[in-house]
Amino acid sequence: MDKKTFTSFFDSSENKFEIAQLYDIYKLASNGVKVCTKKFYTVSVYNIIKHICTSEGIECKLYSRFDFFERGIIVFNDMDVEKCNVSMIKITSSNRFRELLHKDYLGCILNLGLERNRLGDLVVKDGSCYAMICNDIEIFLKENLINVGNSPVDIEVVYDDNDIPECEFIESVVLVASMRLDNFVSELTRLSRAKAEKLILSGSVSLNYIVSKDKSKLINKGDILTIRKYGKFIVDVTLGNSKSGRLRVVTKKFT
DSSP states (O other), rough: OHHHHHHHHHHTSOOOHHEEEEHHHHHHHHHOOEESSOOOOOOOHHHHHHHHHTTTTEEEEOOOSSSSOHHHHHHHHEEEEEEOOEEEEEEESSTTTSSSOOHHHHHHHHHTOOOOGGEEEEETTTTEEEEEEEEEGHHHHHHHHETTTTTEEEEEEEGGGGGGGOOEEEEEEEEEEEBBBBHHHHHTTOOOOHHHHHHHTTTOEETTTEEEEOOTTTTOTTTTEEEEEEEEEEEEEEEEOOOOOOEEEEEEEEE
């Protein structure tokens, strides 16, 4: 595939330099080279790469050490992920009287001049922030990320996967007339069907990390719904029908 065709798969708003870098890596992969990206990419970008690679018989996957993630390293041709030069760090605040949030950590890191794609997901748990990063910024962060929100922090590398926090959920059962997207958005937000539809059409709802404006899109077990300002949910098992004939579906909200 030539560069012009490759580029045409991406939205015009995407960074042209980033797309050019992806194309160079794709060309190596198309020649059988085991390779990975040097930066983190969103699931939506990965899905485009996956579509291209599938059509050309190239293996690829999105890698992170978190169980659920929105950004990862794209790995081609079954490259050993241990060679991808990414790591997990733990940022711990010494101030136990102030709760630091995801936005506090991310904001301070980006204010150091780093690009967003040098980092994967950040997960805050028990007073610490866990982050996937490119190895080449590890020393930089240790030397320059001294405080977060005026709270002194320490940084260490997490080697054992058992030390990485697991996602926690609030489980509930929703009643839906069918497995359509608008039904779930309405139930999960407690909005009317009309308001839920407006939310979908505004681009505020993502299905498996891709914006979906199709209100009649069918939802499957394991799908992840992200509703701006309302949270992120996993659609789990269907328990059967209620007395009124509506479907009883278990959902899990990320906390």
